[in-house]
Amino acid sequence: MSNEAPVLQAVELRKHFKLRGVGSRDVVHAVDDVTFELRRGHVLALVGESGSGKSTIARLLAQLMPATGGSLLLHGEDATARGRRAFRRYVGRVQMIFQDPFGSLNPVHTVRYVLTRSIRIHRGRLRGTELDDALVELLERVQLHPAERYIDKFPHELSGGQRQRVAIARALAADPEVLLADEPISMLDVSIRLGILNLLRDLRDRLQIAILYITHDIASARYFADRTMVMYAGRIVESGDSESVTQDPKHPYTQLLVRSAPDPDDLEARARGARGEAPSLVNPPSGCRFNPRCPFATELCRIEVPPLLSVGEGREAACWSYSDRADRPVLEVRA
Numbered sequence: 001m002s003n004e005a006p007v008l009q010a011v012e013l014r015k016h017f018k019l020r021g022v023g024s025r026d027v028v029h030a031v032d033d034v035t036f037e038l039r040r041g042h043v044l045a046l047v048g049e050s051g052s053g054k055s056t057i058a059r060l061l062a063q064l065m066p067a068t069g070g071s072l073l074l075h076g077e078d079a080t081a082r083g084r085r086a087f088r089r090y091v092g093r094v095q096m097i098f099q100d101p102f103g104s105l106n107p108v109h110t111v112r113y114v115l116t117r118s119i120r121i122h123r124g125r126l127r128g129t130e131l132d133d134a135l136v137e138l139l140e141r142v143q144l145h146p147a148e149r150y151i152d153k154f155p156h157e158l159s160g161g162q163r164q165r166v167a168i169a170r171a172l173a174a175d176p177e178v179l180l181a182d183e184p185i186s187m188l189d190v191s192i193r194l195g196i197l198n199l200l201r202d203l204r205d206r207l208q209i210a211i212l213y214i215t216h217d218i219a220s221a222r223y224f225a226d227r228t229m230v231m232y233a234g235r236i237v238e239s240g241d242s243e244s245v246t247q248d249p250k251h252p253y254t255q256l257l258v259r260s261a262p263d264p265d266d267l268e269a270r271a272r273g274a275r276g277e278a279p280s281l282v283n284p285p286s287g288c289r290f291n292p293r294c295p296f297a298t299e300l301c302r303i304e305v306p307p308l309l310s311v312g313e314g315r316e317a318a319c320w321s322y323s324d325r326a327d328r329p330v331l332e333v334r335a
């Protein structure tokens with residue numbers, strides 16, 4: 001792992017949504033006590049099934065909504081933006097890429113308009129050749145060249161992959177230190193997904209951007225991310241270097257995720273997964289939230305929340321089996 005200081009840190013982040021309705025006191029525990037850090041030139045994958053809280057984490061990190069608890073640190077300092085100017089400064093450093101390149105680009109604006117607007121917001125009023133050079137540079141950086149072929153196109157004249165590249169270029173116009181990529185390839189054709197991941201990897205290497213890569217697909221995390229963090233029902237259950245987490249998973253939930261990735265080419269089947277029901281986050285199970293689905297769960301797992309325990313160098317898993325408690329569960333080794 002790199003010794004570089006973290007760029008962005010989430011510390012005990014929490015988000016509870018109050019459910020509306022007359023007299024409703026129900027609260028969705030979408031994110032609970034989530035701590036991690038993003039480093040320069042590194043990709044961190046956040047993996048979990050639908051509804052586990054991944055997008056909520058991205059939106060909290062982008063400060064698109066306030067957290068219920070915990071803090072965000074940018075270069076070690078509290079980053080909570082109070083007021084519009086502070087938010088704009090923050091957005092200049094932490095940019096987000098969304099899942100849907102169709103929805104995230106306004107259909108009435110050309111590529112030139114979209115990128116010029118972002119350049120002007122984040123870099124000031126460039127004009128003439130200076131602006132033209134910046135536009136060409138951005139398009140080339142996302143491998144849309146020659147730039148003239150794309151610059152005056154509308155979104156509907158571009159393919160999904162090209163649109164996602166424009167969305168990435170728009171984010172790069174801010175010269176960000178952090179990219180939050182929320183399922184950036186899941187709506188794209190399987191044949192072009194790798195191209196987008198390779199582009200993001202190139203940005204990591206050449207621009208040293210810190211990337212949070214959110215995905216339900218643990219195999220793509222292995223391919224693309226330096227470190228992988230697995231989320232279940234609003235909590236982090238395992239983290240470590242991607243190779244170890246995917247090849248030698250320690251938490252029973254990660255083991256299930258890895259096992260239920262049958263065909264490496266069939267991303268859709270994996271997205272659907274045959275993994276049983278995720279629990280309600282309105283009344284999450286007590287103790288370990290995975291206990292109702294865990295074949296090894298004991299009384300301890302049903303009562304007490306397991307902390308993240310060390311399970312090897314730079315690795316952690318939130319499973320009582322790795323504790324020294326006498327009443328801990330024992331994980332069977334499967335062939």
Ligand SMILES: Nc1ncnc2c1ncn2[C@@H]1O[C@H](COP(=O)(O)OP(=O)(O)OP(=O)(O)O)[C@@H](O)[C@H]1O
Binds near residue numbers: 018053054216281
């Ligand atoms: N604005 C909201 N109000 C109430 N509940 C919400 C809101 N946003 C998200 N949730 C709930 O929080 C939980 C986590 O949702 P989130 O979208 O973060 O999960 P996810 O892992 O990103 O799933 P997906 O991959 O389907 O987007 C879900 O139970 C969801 O229904």
